[in-house]
Amino acid sequence: MRNVWIASLGAAFLLAVNSVSAFAETGNGFLKADFKKEIATPKLEKLLGVSGTLLLVSKQEGALEAVGDDGKVTLTYPAKAGEETLLKQPEAIAIEGDTLYVVDSGSQQVVMYSFSTAKYLGKFGAKNGGLFGGDDNMLKSPQGVAVSEGVVYVADTDNARIQLFGVNGVFMHTFEVSSPKAAAESKEIPYLLKEPTSIALDGVGRVYVLDAGDSQVKVYDPSGRYLKSLPSVGKPIALSVAEDGVYVADEVSQVISKFDFEGKLAYIFGSKGEARAQFKKLAGLAVEKGQQVYVGDAGKAWVNQFLTVAGNKPEPLAKVPGRASVKWMGNFAIEAQVLASDAKGAVLAISKDGKSLLKLLEGKVIAEIKPEDMELVAVTVDKAGAIWVLDEKKKRCVQLDEAGKVLSSFGSVGSGAGQFGNPVALAVNSAGLIFVADSSNHNVQMFRGDGVYLNNLGGTNSAISNPAALAFDPLGDLFVLDASRRSVLVYSATGDFIQELGKQKEVSLFNKPLGLVVTADEMLVLDGSQVKAFTHKGELLRVFGTSATGVGDIPDPVGMITAGGSSLWVSDRKSKSIRQFAVLYKPEKVKTLTAHNKVHAIELHWAKPAVAYVKEFRIYRSKTEQGGYVQLATTAANTYVDAGLDADARYYYRVAAVSDFAYEGAISDGATAVADKFIPKSLAEIKTETTPWQIKLSWEAADPQYLAGYRIYQKEGETFVKLGEVMQTEYSRDGLLPETKHNYFVSVLSTDGTESEKRMVEATTLVFNRPPLEIEVLKLNNIFSNSYKLYEKSGLGSIKITNNTEKPMEKIRVSFVLKNFMDFATENKIAKLLPGQSEELLLKAVFNNSILTVTEDSAVQAEIEASYFEAGNRVAYNRIATVNVYDKHRLTWDERERFATFVTPKDPPVINLVRAVVGEYKETKDEARLAAALFDALGVYGVTYIQDPSNPYQVSSEKTNTVDYIQFPRETLERKSGDCDDLVAFYSAGLESMGINTRVLEVPGHMLMMFSTGIAAEADGYNMNNLYVIYEDMLWIPVETTLIGNSFINAWEKGSATYYKFKDKGLTILDVHAGWEKYKPASLPDSEWKPSGLSRAAIDKKFPGDNMSVLKISSQARTRRYLEALKQSPSDVNANLQLGIIMAKLGDHNEAMKYFDKVISLDSKHAGAMNNRGNLFMIDDKYVEAQKAYLAASQVSPKDAQIWVNLARAYTRTGDTKKAKAAFVKAQTLDPKVKEQYRALGLEILNAM
Structure with a gap:
């Protein structure tokens, strides 16, 4: 139910003004009611209630409004629904959930609204109207209303009764009031109602009725039995029940009286007058949580706010469950x-x-x-x-x-x-x-x-x-x-x-x-x-x-x-x-509640009700039997475990059932129990590790819940002597003598102070026959000289250093050196090593360049030394180990990324070769044509495929531990031959040197490669009938490098066939770029080697038409999407332009010029096409034609700085320095960055002046 406190104002018989004098002994009420402020409410008729910061007030015209504490109206509740009158004289309100009930004496009914939106929801109580039309039970001048757990109580004033309705107006019955005594004695008890004008309920279900006919506030239990009347206050006009007492307003004296729930006067406050905190005409009384009291004053059109002193609240569990209600769900x-x-x-x-x-x-x-x-x-x-x-x-x-x-x-x-x-x-x-x-x-x-x-x-x-x-x-x-x-x-x-x-x-x-x-x-x-x-x-x-x-x-x-x-x-x-x-049941009291002690927990059980409307149960807990119960949990089962409790503490519980409409029933009788302490289980097993001076005990961890640690004992006679207490699952006893027997006992200690049974273990220290500081080689890998820099970070093995003495060792230095190949030993430091303690170290090595001079695999001795100081003297221990150093051509296939070491794109012979080939094809920008030129050039140079006679790739690659031999690309050049892995490394290095991205392909028993064309793959997966490979959203060309000496087209076709044959049958792709992150390309000595005889004429003579075939295939792949666009729209300017650019990059200048001319024919002011024509003329050394093309472009797009730069460059080629300078200055004016970007061109122009 919403926390709302209802105000009521009713007629009463006039009593003497001095009737309040009996309260003088209570003292000054203003000491207990602090006036806070006045809230202006023009045309105030009556304060009806308060909810949160909203005041519900009726106005003189019969309007009902929600007013904020700043006096501003936030909501107005409609007085009419169409032509039907809802409100004439609002008297009181009640709120449950979001439903606002307004009792109206003028229309003699209860009207329902949404409290938050003011939407009209219905009405009841009037004759032949509303949701529930009245008959003999119709209301007559009702003035009070209250709602509790789905039951609406209406003060039916002129019928001298209280009528009960369901949550949305279903008539239930009349509230039957009764006398607590026999009929003969009841004549003296004013239990009957004469003129009920206001009604309210307290937190435990008692009903308070302001009976204007008797000028009394009468109190009834939930069943209607008369309990008492509050002391007279003169002519009570308003009533409000708070969480800590009852407030009653007196119309004559304009005084507010507060009573506790025993009916005793707590204090009074307020007085008649015009000043602040005085009242001229009391008009309603309402109380909100936190002792906020609001008093309406129709005479001054104000609502006064007071903060009162808190009284004693009833125990929440003392509440008697309300009666069952009824809700109409629909017809x-x-x-x-x-x-x-x-x-x-x-x-x-x-x-x-x-x-x-x-x-x-x-x-x-x-x-x-x-x-x-x-x-x-x-x-x-x-x-x-x-x-x-x-x-x-x-x-x-x-x-x-x-x-x-x-x-x-x-x-x-x-x-x-x-x-x-x-x-x-x-x-x-x-x-x-x-x-x-x-x-x-x-x-x-x-x-x-x-x-x-x-x-x-x-x-x-x-x-x-x-x-x-x-x-x-x-x-x-x-x-x-x-x-x-x-x-x-x-x-x-x-x-x-x-x-x-x-x-x-x-x-x-x-x-x-x-x-x-x-x-x-x-x-x-x-x-x-x-x-x-x-x-x-x-x-x-x-x-x-x-x-x-x-x-x-x-x-x-x-x-x-x-x-x-x-x-x-x-x-x-x-x-x-x-x-x-729907019957809104209030469940019966939960029966047979029992509490059972568990470890740090209490388990509750109770009888499950047979009724179907019980949805869940609320569990309440207290540390005392008398009160202080707070809700602990909610459960749908009839059992609950309250865990995480303090051991040896007593707890008290009560349980209430909750209906399917969330109404709580009667609280159960109490049950109590004491939570048990946790008693740990003993350890299942204790393991021992011994040295001559130490015994180390270890065990499986106990349940961490309630774990406080482990205690270790030795027994002296019949007495256990505690040696230590630890939280970890091990304990070491140092300083022992070799070959001595010891018994230990270990127990588990709980946070409750309880201890498990002690588990015994027996151990004997070892015979002392090991060095005090022991060096154990755990792993020492063979060394591949081609990857010598790798060992500076990754190391080549590991060792374990152990202190075999009974004393700690400090500042231990561990050095490692490989003679002839390391200029200095590498060192590790151990700050402290306790007796019996070991520490593992990584052996790193910084090799010098001489390791690359190894021409044959060699066994080399590695020296490991560990030293420390004892009593000022240096103590050192050595260990010699043997390791194999492989010459620079060796690798094993256990880590296939090692192959990346042999792909050396920055090696001078590779760079010189690539430059020679590219220089012959300087107009070519297409990756495929450049790759074809290099492949064919190698054939001209005489490089051939020869299978390795000792360890062919198809054998060695399948044996990951076999040491294979691979040539570096410079050696393949020198020897003009190599097996499949040599040729892949060589060709990949050459393409990478050109800036072409490559991948190594491995299929069962063979190696080949592929490179990226730079052409984006189409969405439809077009790959020219499996000639290309789609990889990482690009088109790639597989190449069978063993066909070197044949045409590039043959090598391409064979590579594609191999790729698709093994695509789903063991093909793997190695990214040399990723491999270089760990295995850098080998650093080789400088070389002055340069190729000779690799002219374009020689290449074209040996492989006539090969480059042109690649050009056609590449142009088809690059232009496909734009040619398709031209089929749909031949006048597509952008498609023509892109085709011209592609053909220019491919080196087909004549075809490119046709497309640029086509663009200009479609768009005579297309500066891009004009500029590109100029670029083609420049490449073909036709500088005058280039100048004309650039001039035309500059006239169409005069603010394009790049066009003016191109024009300046064209003028320099014909020696027209003056025009070149003018064009360059124009470009700088348009874009100041030109000066920096084209510094060399600028200097050339200035120096020529």
């Missing part, structure tokens, strides 16, 4: 008679004509069952889900399937056993026995599931007269509603009569009983236009419903059923609808 326009429900939440309804069954789910008809030639009068569903009906036409009981087909039937017309005269109701118990009620035969007959007659509850000696409905409780007892007797007869599962319910001293509690529903804890009877709820013993619990014709009333009901949980369905003939209600 469904379905005409039906008898209702039944299945176990899945669906409702079965017999249609108005009795010809069919309607299956409803969530208010909608989801199926219709039409049995053939029947007149249905009753229906039920058994435990297995089978449908049973009574057929009035043939006087029989029938089992149907979902399609309406008859599965079985029994019975016939008559009055004998197994016969029916007027069957009206049936029910099936959990054992499958069928009971049929017959109104004309005045009996209830019992049958087996197969229709065999068993017994008759009627007959001459039976009390049954006119059975109208049947129902079972969870124990199997049969409840029979007898319409003539106006009672319910209860029979045991064996047919024995138990009791009759609904009659008190020959007076029936029923008027027109029609239907019956029995739940786990209640019996619901549909009696005329009301639903009455009883216990299974016949005690009346509640009543709801009226005969009016509002959407939530039940004027002419014919059937009722519960669909499980809180849902209740009533079929109404007059409204031609089925009406759904």
Whole structure:
């Protein structure tokens, strides 16, 4: 429920002004009520309530507004809905959730709004209007309203009563007030109401009513029993109940009195007057949490805010659960008679004509069952889900399937056993026995599931007269509603009569009983236009419903059923609808709560309620039995473990059930327990490691929860002596003598101070036969001289240094040297090494260049020395190990990235070769043509493929431990031959030197390579019939390098075929760039080698047409997308332009010029095409034509600095320095960066002046 405190103002008889004098002894109330501020509220009629920082006020015109504490109106609640008047004289408000209830004495009703949005939601209580039209229960000048746990309490002032409604206005009943004493003594007790004008409830469910007829505030318990009246304050006009007491305003003295919940006056404050904190005309009183008290003053049109001293609050668990409420859920326009429900939440309804069954789910008809030639009068569903009906036409009981087909039937017309005269109701118990009620035969007959007659509850000696409905409780007892007797007869599962319910001293509690529903804890009877709820013993619990014709009333009901949980369905003939209600239950007190001690925890158990509407349970805990309970947790199960508690501490618990509408029931009786301490388990095993001077104990870690450490003991006689306490799972005992036996005991210690059993272990120190400082070589790898720089960071092995003495060693220096190949030893330092302790070190090596001079594999001695100082003297220990140093051509294939060492694009012979080839093809920018030129040049130079006779690649590559021999590219040049891996390294180095990206390809038993063309792959995966390879979104060309000496086209075709043959059969790709990150290209001695005889003419002579073939293939790949664009649109300017640029880069200048000319024909002012024409003329040494092209471009795009730079360059070629300078100055003016970017050109022009 929203924390809202309600103000009320009501008429009262005038009392003497000096009636407050009796309070003088309480002292000055202003010491306990601090005035904070005045809030202006023009035209204030009455302060109705407060919620948070919003004040709810009524104005003189009858308007209802929400006002902030700054006096500004934030919301106005509508006084009309269309033409219908909602508000005339708002008197009081109450809020639950987001629903605002406004009681209005003018329209004599309660109006509902959304509190947050002011949307009108409905009304109730007025005659023939609203959600629930009134009858004899209609309100008359109501002035007070309160809401608690779904029940709306309305002070029905002129009817001198309190009326109770459901959360959205379903009429329940009148609040029955009673005297706590016998009738004879009750005359002196003012428990009856005369003129109730205001009502409120406190935190434990007590009801406070301001009765203006008696000028008293009367207090009742939740059942209506009168408890007391608060002391008189004169003429009480307003009432508000806070979390710590009750505030009452006196109209005569204009004084506010605060009472505690015992009814004792706490203090008073306020007075009559015009000054600040005085009141001219009290008009409402409201209290918010935190002792914020608001007092309305209609005389001054202000709301005064006070901060009061806090009083004692009641224990929250002392609250008595509120009564069950009812909520109207909706009406469904379905005409039906008898209702039944299945176990899945669906409702079965017999249609108005009795010809069919309607299956409803969530208010909608989801199926219709039409049995053939029947007149249905009753229906039920058994435990297995089978449908049973009574057929009035043939006087029989029938089992149907979902399609309406008859599965079985029994019975016939008559009055004998197994016969029916007027069957009206049936029910099936959990054992499958069928009971049929017959109104004309005045009996209830019992049958087996197969229709065999068993017994008759009627007959001459039976009390049954006119059975109208049947129902079972969870124990199997049969409840029979007898319409003539106006009672319910209860029979045991064996047919024995138990009791009759609904009659008190020959007076029936029923008027027109029609239907019956029995739940786990209640019996619901549909009696005329009301639903009455009883216990299974016949005690009346509640009543709801009226005969009016509002959407939530039940004027002419014919059937009722519960669909499980809180849902209740009533079929109404007059409204031609089925009406759904929800009973907002307040669960009964949880029973048999028990608490059981566990380790640092307490386990709770309680009885699970049989009712279906209990959704979950709230657990409350306290450190004291008397109070201080706070909510700990919520659970859906009937058990809970409260973990993480302090050991040896006592805790107290209570549990409350919560309904499916989130209402909490009665709190359970208390249960208590003490959480146990944790007692650790003993260690399963203790391991030992020994040296001559030390014993090290170790064990598996114990459960870390509650672990405080481990204790180590030795036993001296019968006494355990603690040696130490540790948190880690090991313990070392140092300074021992060699060859001595020792016994130790280890236990586990908990945070609770408890200790496990001690586990014993026996160990003997070793014989001392090892060096004090021991050097152990763990790993020492062979050295590949071509990767010698790698060992500076990665190291070539590791060693372990161990202190075998009983004393710690400090500042240990460990050096490593490989004579002849290292100028200086590398060193490691160990700050401290305890007795028996070891430390592993990485052996790094910084080699000199002489290691590259190794021509044969050699075994070399490595010297390791560890030294430290003892008593001022240096103590050193040495260890000699042998390692193989391989010559620079060696590698093993265990790490295939080692191959990257042999790809040396910056080696001078490789660079010289590449420059010679590129120089012959200086106009070519296409990667494929340059790669073809280099490949063909190698053929001209005489390089050939020769398989390695000793370790061919196909053998060595499969044996990762075999040391293979690979040539460096410069050596392949010198020898003019190499096997497949030599040629791949050589060709890859050459292409990488050109800036062409390469990858090494490995297939089973062979190596080849591929390079990037720089051409982006198309989205459709075009690869020219597998001639290209699509890799990393680019087109790549595989090359079979062993075909060197053949044409490049042949090597390309063979490489592509090999790639696709092994693509999914073992092909791997090695990125030499990634390999270089670890295995740098080898550093080789300087070389003056330069190639000779590699002219373009010689290449074209040996491989005629090869370069042109590559040009055609490459141009096709590069131009494909643009040629496709031209097919769609021949006048596509951009496609023509891009084709010209591509052909220019490929070196086909004539074709490029055609495309540029085409662009200009399409767009005569295309500066880009004009500029590109100039570029082609420059390449072909046609400088005058270039100048003309650039001039044309500059006229079209005069602000393009690049065009002017190109024009300046063209003028320099013809010696026209003056024009060159003018063009260059023009470019600088347009873009100052030109001066820096083209510094050499600028100097050339200036020097020529």
